[in-house]
Amino acid sequence: MKIVVAITGASGSIYAKVLLDKLKALNTFEAVGLIMSDNAKTVWQHELNNDSYKNYLFHIYEKNDFMAPFASGSAKYDLMIVCPCSMGTLGRVASGVSDDLLTRAADVMLKERRKLILVIRDTPYSLIHINNMKTVTEAGGIICPATPSFYSKPIDFEQLASTVIDRVLDLSGIEVKSYRWGNTK
Secondary structure, three states, X not given: OEEEEEEOOOOOHHHHHHHHHHHHHHOXXXXXXXXXXXXXXXXXXXXXXXXXXXXXXXEEEOOOOOOXXXXXXXXXXXXXXXXXXXXXXXXXXXHOOOOOHHHHHHHHHHHOOOEEEEEEOOOOOOHHHHHHHHHHHHOOOEEOOOOOOOOOOOOOHHHHHHHHHHHHHHHXXXXXXXXXXXXXX
């Protein structure tokens, strides 16, 4: 499986960190490409007090690198996860605006009928946000709000963020061990 992970400047860097940690631990992918907006790097530093995104072995592509393999459908990337996804990014994806590598890759996923998951992180939603979510959904994307669950009784922020990321990985078709409702084992 070939995956693109995009991180925008929306609050919620903990979600991106947990996602990258889980992908690193699984280590079963043919390729993992990483795109980070400038704001994503700033927000990561502010929220997590580090720049540990540089420590992952995933190739980080510059936002204007249209030579990245996943800028074309012929590279056959299987999955793109935007986590966290800002409302601005959602709007550009919904409108088909491919003004940088992130939005171009999302456009490729939709046109090629491949899996695109947007982990939106904002509240409340305006009617514009809701309509953009509807448009992306109708185009074949999956909107997965960064809404944690509590029934697994998470004890720290990473476990709480994992409730969202495990759901994202489930939606991706990636097998992950996580709390399952009704499983008493």
